[in-house]
Amino acid sequence: MSERNLEQLFIKRSQQKKKTSPLNYKERLFVLSDEKISYYDYDPEKGKKKSLKGSIELEKIKCVETVIPEDNSPPERLFPFQIIYDEGPLYVFSKSDDIRKLWIRKIRHVVRFNKDLMQKYHPRFWEDGVWRCCQQAVKQAMGCQVLETRNGGFANKSHRKSRKPLPPTPEEEKPSRPLPPQPPQPPPQQGPCPGSTVIAEYSYPPMAPQDLELRKDEEYTILEMSDANWWKARDKYGKEGYIPANYVTEATSGLEKFDWYCxxxxxxxxxxxxxxxxxxxxxxxxxxxxxxxxxxxxxxxxxxxxxxxxxxxxxxxxxxxxxxxxxxxxxxxxxxxxxxxxxxxxxxxxxxxxxVSNRVESAPSPFGLGYGVWEIDPTHLTFIKELGCGQFGVVKYGKWQGQHDVAIKMIKEGSMSEDDFIEEAKVMMKLRHQNLVQLYGVCTTQRPIYIVTEFLSNGCLLTYLRETLKGPTPIHLLEMCKDVTEGMAYLESQQFIHRDLAARNCLVAANGDIKVTDFGLSRYVLDDEYTSSAGTKFPVRWSPPEVLLYCKFSSKSDIWAYGVLMWEIYTLGKMPYERLNNSEIVDKVSTGLRLYRPQLANERVYSIMSTCWREKAEERPTFEELASNVQDLLYEMQ
Structure with missing residues (x-):
């Protein structure tokens, strides 16, 4: 039997199962042990606990904090606190602030080694389907206020493997000055490492002389991983070469060998x-x-x-x-x-x-046209048909070496600062994500120069929304948004700003995946109409006030544009602010005008859009937060 540490009668607020569920408050006997927090029905006449009503394992607790009381709270609900764990917040009301402080301090102490401790929390209640502090409509949304002490006062150490009681820490012994910070612990190694065995999920024919052929479902030994995207490997016959990292997997779940697993x-x-x-x-x-x-x-x-x-x-x-x-x-x-x-x-x-499986057909695009390929010989390109005409010139569908599908941008002279772009393209080649259109290489030995990228058969997202997509489900539309957030969250993690995020700059793969393209290219445009917010080609309809007024670009201006892109998805490709011209948009958006809620978007989806359009850039979420919110909502809808 675990030793009991604390017992106390508290009022517990019911957990809302649905947005419309009524709130109720019941007195429960809370018991804190070394393993869990349990709460029981209680008989006040006999002074005894009755049946167990619920419990929370201590290792699942992520944060313990106070909550700002509700307006016009009765006396018995003036001292609330929250215990946040995997399923959300548990709200408890103490009889006094002293008792509340004692429980918070004690719980923080015993869970201080937990993994996934939170850095932010919601200071107000979740009620009627929204957070009262920040109006976010996703219950799992990241908190809006940073905890004053790191991890909510928890010790910043790696989590314990055992929950055996630690020696007590005398509360009266306080250091006279703060201890120096602990050096950060290296993150645990994830995924394959040199010497490990991987399984080919897809077949891969070599594209360059130093590549190694992959045969689906066969095993390979990793020899070297100096390039994150092309690993040196050996097959079972002893042959060595480079393989695309996204074509193999470590059989962690054991399901990879089954044809029914996608x-x-x-x-x-x-x-x-x-x-x-x-x-x-x-x-x-x-x-x-x-x-x-x-x-x-x-x-x-x-x-x-x-x-x-x-x-x-x-x-x-x-x-x-x-x-x-x-x-x-x-x-x-x-x-x-x-x-x-x-x-x-x-x-x-x-x-x-x-x-049912599409594992053979759905092989991802490799990260390039073979290991080390950067400058592409234009004689290896075959032009098949024109796909469209963009800011920089004609885009064509073609083949590389007669067999690999590619898209080729033919840059018209005078449209781009070519030398600056070529230098930057070496960096862009290293940006690798399943929701970004992959840059394969460039042809710079002749004019016009070519930019060679991955080809996506369903074309531009804007055209796809307007002409191809028929009767989409709410989940399908949200999955499109999820794809874009994940690609943009990766760009954000690489400190890369898109500057022109919109449905027209996303492409649709054969399997329906959405990929972001043309990231960062607007920096190299040599067109005053496009680069000046006063110009008619400037993406005014996707720009926040700080860009319209001061041309101040940041990841937060990309967030604003993403909100508009979500709106495009949920209106199936309508023009934002369709009845206003550019100068009217600048005036009205700068004074608070926002896009209306699309008919296909429910209140929770529109709430996510709206967080992207906050006037102050610093109050907008990050793409990582958006990706988490969209994914949580998607999971709830499924």
Whole structure:
């Protein structure tokens, strides 16, 4: 039995299961032990606790902080505090500030070694579907106020592996001056390392002499990883060479070898693939939008209908670590679970009859045209058709060495500061993310110069929204937004500013993935109409007040543009401020005008857009925060 540390009667606020759930407040006996915080029903007449009503494991606690009381709070609810853990905040009301301080101090002490301790928190309550402090409409949204002491007063050390009690720390012993900061601990090694074995998820034909051929599902030994994107490897025959890092995986989940597992597939892509196959009982297993979780997607023609339906089931785990879809059927592994449901529907819309996969067709674009390829020989390029005409000139679809699809921008002379761009392109070549259009190389030995990039068959996102996309679901639209946030969060992490983020500067892959393109290119435009906010070509409709008034670009101006891009997605490609000209937009946006809520966007989606349009740049979220908010909302919708 764990030693009890504290017991106290508190008022507990109910946890809202739905936005419209009424609040209620009940007195509970809280018990803090070495393992958990438990709360019980209580009999005041007998002075005894009754049945257990709930508990929180200490290792799951991320933050303990006070909460600003509600307006016109009754006396018994003047001293609230919050215990934040995996499922959200637990609100507790103390009878006095002294008791509240004691519990906060004690809980902070015993959880100070926890991982994932928070740096920000919400000082006001979550109520009626919004945070009262910052009006964010996603319950898992990052806090809006920095904790005064790092980690909320928790010690900044690596988390403990054991919860055995530590020797007590005398509270009266206080150092006369602060201790020097601890040197940062190196992050734990993630993913493969030299000497480890990886599995090829896709076949890869060599593009350059020093490349090594990859054969799907075969094993390779990593020899060298000095380049993050091209690893030197050895195959089982002893042959060595460079391989694209995004074509292999360390078999961490053990699912990679199963054809029914589609590692990088979202809900909309799964539905499209299963509807295309049109087989009753078609299924696949994919990564859930929540990291570390998996979803089984099933296609059914119930009752012999010609038009089927898709159902999605999250794979759940028991407290003992077993997996299940139907709660009475638990399995020690996901393959065992799939094997069972291939023979028994057991509550699913259909048993799992036919696996559906696009693993062969959905190979990602390699990071370049072979290891070390930078300057591309123009004689190796074949031009096939014109795709369009952009700011810098004509863009064409073509082939490299007669077999690899590429897009080729032919830069018209006088449109770009070429020398500056060529120098910068060497940096841009190193920007690698699945939601960024990959720059393969340049042709600079002749004029006009060429920029050679990854080719995406579905073209420009703006045109796709207006002409191709039919009857999108809310989840599909949000998945598009998620793709853009993740690409932009990567650019933000590399201190790279796009400066011209809009639907016209995003492209759509064959599988529906959205990728951001032309990042940073606006810096090299030699057109006063485009580079001056007074010019008619300047992207006024996507620009925040600080850009319109002072031409002050930053990652926060990209955030504003992202909010407008979300609006474009949810209006299926409408022109922002469609009834206003540029000068009217500058005047009205600078004095508070914002875009209206699109019909396809619910209040929570519009709330995310609105956070991007805050007047003060420093009050706008980061792309990392936006990506987290979008992903959390997407997970809730699924």
């Amino acid at each position: 590692k990088n597939m979202n809900r909309s892509q799964a539905e499209h693939l299963m509807k295309t196959e049109n087989k009753d009982g078609g299924f696949l297993v994919r990564d859930s939008s929540k990291a570390g979780k998996y979803t089984v997607s099933v296609f059914s023609k119930a009752g012999g209908e010609t038009v089927g339906m898709c159902k999605h089931y999250n794979i759940c785990t028991t407290s003992q670590g077993q997996f299940y879809l139907a709660q009475s059927h638990n399995f020690s592994s996901i393959p065992d679970l799939i094997n069972y449901h291939q023979h028994n529907s057991a509550g699913l819309v259909s048993r799992l009859k036919h696996f």
